[in-house]
Amino acid sequence: MTTETTSLVSPVAADPPCVGGVSGFYDFPEEIQLCILSFLSPSDIAAFAATSKRSLSFCHSDAACASAGLWSFMCHLRWDSLTQIPRWGGGRFSYRSLYRTLDRWENLIGFWRRIGLGPPSASSPPLVFFEWGSSFLIGSRLLASLSAISTRSAGSTSRRGTSSKLLILIWSR
Numbered sequence: 197m198t199t200e201t202t203s204l205v206s207p208v209a210a211d212p213p214c215v216g217g218v219s220g221f222y223d224f225p226e227e228i229q230l231c232i233l234s235f236l237s238p239s240d241i242a243a244f245a246a247t248s249k250r251s252l253s254f255c256h257s258d259a260a261c262a263s264a265g266l267w268s269f270m271c272h273l274r275w276d277s278l279t280q281i282p283r284w285g286g287g288r289f290s291y292r293s294l295y296r297t298l299d300r301w302e303n304l305i306g307f308w309r310r311i312g313l314g315p316p317s318a319s320s321p322p323l324v325f326f327e328w329g330s331s332f333l334i335g336s337r338l339l340a341s342l343s344a345i346s347t348r349s350a351g352s353t354s355r356r357g358t359s360s361k362l363l364i365l366i367w368s369r
Contacts, residue, residue, distance in 0.1 A: 222250060229254070230269045238296070241266070256292075267291035271298065275328075278305075283331035301333060311335070 221229065233241060233255075245255035255266055268291040271281045275298055284294050304326040311324045324335045 230266060233266055234270050234273050238299075265291060267295050271295050274298075275302075279328045280330045285331075304333070311337075 221232075224232075233244065236244065241255055245252045268281075271291050271294055274295075275281060281291075281294070284298075305328060306326070308323045308325050310321040312321050323338045325338075327334050327336070
């Protein structure tokens with residue numbers, strides 16, 4: 197008669213040994229690991245980080261000045277062609293925070309939005325168009341000028357307006 201003993205393994209355990217000659221995730225080069233993880237959502241990355249100590253350190257080893265961390269890789273992969281990722285925050289914030297911030301505000305880019313309250317004489321709030329800057333978001337606001345002239349000629353109305361640029365620095369911690 198043999199006795200079997202079972203041990204409880206914590207959710208954040210050391211990496212399991214190779215079973216049956218099958219390679220593990222960490223047998224791949226780091227660039228391949230980063231590429232694979234870049235397809236995951238932030239919540240999936242958090243779940244992956246909870247699988248082992250090595251996964252936890254791999255997913256959270258992202259200092260503000262790190263050049264090759266997971267969150268840095270994901271920021272560069274997603275927004276490098278649109279803005280200058282290293283300039284955001286001047287290296288004072290982690291790439292993980294930057295990723296969350298840009299992900300949150302990215303939906304504003306390229307669309308006209310009604311923002312805030314308009315002047316009492318206006319019937320609706322001003323329109324703002326958002327676009328990428330080198331290390332910020334830019335909002336261009338369309339306002340009616342003070343000397344807006346409405347003329348009626350042959351049933352048509354023409355109006356002159358002005359546009360102004362708003363520099364929007366968005367950072368959440």
